[in-house]
Amino acid sequence: KNEVEQSPQNLTAQEGEFITINCSYSVGISALHWLQQHPGGGIVSLFMLSSGKKKHGRLIATINIQEKHSSLHITASHPRDSAVYICAGYSGGSNYKLTFGKGTLLTVNP
Amino acid sequence: DTAVSQTPKYLVTQMGNDKSIKCEQNLGHDTMYWYKQDSKKFLKIMFSYNNKELIINETVPNRFSPKSPDKAHLNLHINSLELGDSAVYFCASSDRGSNTEAFFGQGTRLTVV
Numbered sequence: 622k623n624e625v626e627q628s629p630q631n632l633t634a635q636e637g638e639f640i641t642i643n644c645s646y647s648v649g650i651s652a653l654h655w656l657q658q659h660p661g662g663g664i665v666s667l668f669m670l671s672s673g674k675k676k677h678g679r680l681i682a683t684i685n686i687q688e689k690h691s692s693l694h695i696t697a698s699h700p701r702d703s704a705v706y707i708c709a710g711y712s713g714g715s716n717y718k719l720t721f722g723k724g725t726l727l728t729v730n731p
Numbered sequence: 732d733t734a735v736s737q738t739p740k741y742l743v744t745q746m747g748n749d750k751s752i753k754c755e756q757n758l759g760h761d762t763m764y765w766y767k768q769d770s771k772k773f774l775k776i777m778f779s780y781n782n783k784e785l786i787i788n789e790t791v792p793n794r795f796s797p798k799s800p801d802k803a804h805l806n807l808h809i810n811s812l813e814l815g816d817s818a819v820y821f822c823a824s825s826d827r828g829s830n831t832e833a834f835f836g837q838g839t840r841l842t843v844v
Binding site for chain 1 (some may be wrong): 737764771772773774775776779789819821823827831833834835838839840
């Protein structure tokens with residue numbers, strides 16, 4: 622069983638819609654990364670957070686430490702947001718490793 | 732300037748061959764990683780190096796050997812390539828472990844025929 626679970630696996634939206642992608646993680650993970658993988662394959666780090674909320678443009682990431690849950694929101698979605706979004710958990714300490722969720726394929730239609 | 736660059740971007744080779752993928756980062760980061768992305772797009776850590784020292788080796792066959800000549804480079808050598816090695820390999824770096832933002836290379840798509 623993966624220590625990081627994402628949902629949904631696939632998500633199709635119309636341009637302009639508000640998008641939410643969820644990530645649940647197991648005990649021992651102290652920080653969450655949200656990554657974006659473009660159709661061409663490159664991976665970009667969107668956020669790293671261990672508490673609270675971060676915002677960058679139309680993207681918002683939140684994390685609830687008690688519930689071991691993080692969400693990535695996209696406001697006013699656009700076709701260029703179409704990508705795979707991946708959450709990854711960091712275990713902390715000297716264990717320099719990210720454990721990845723299986724990704725959410727987002728398709729935003731015009 | 733590309734922060735994390737890996738070469739080549741595409742690599743097609745025959746079974747049994749030995750190949751290398753190079754990775755360089757110009758961010759001054761202490762920690763570098765190799766990740767493998769399988770056909771189902773699932774990413775998994777292979778190796779992690781901190782200041783040229785191996786930190787993580789995640790049940791990867793001995794045919795895979797990372798080499799870090801200095802803090803800015805982490806190369807991946809693969810001996811006796813097998814069909815199952817076909818995947819996209821990503822190099823990444825971060826500062827002081829994974830509790831900081833990670834920067835990824837563009838990936839190397841390895842196809843073993």
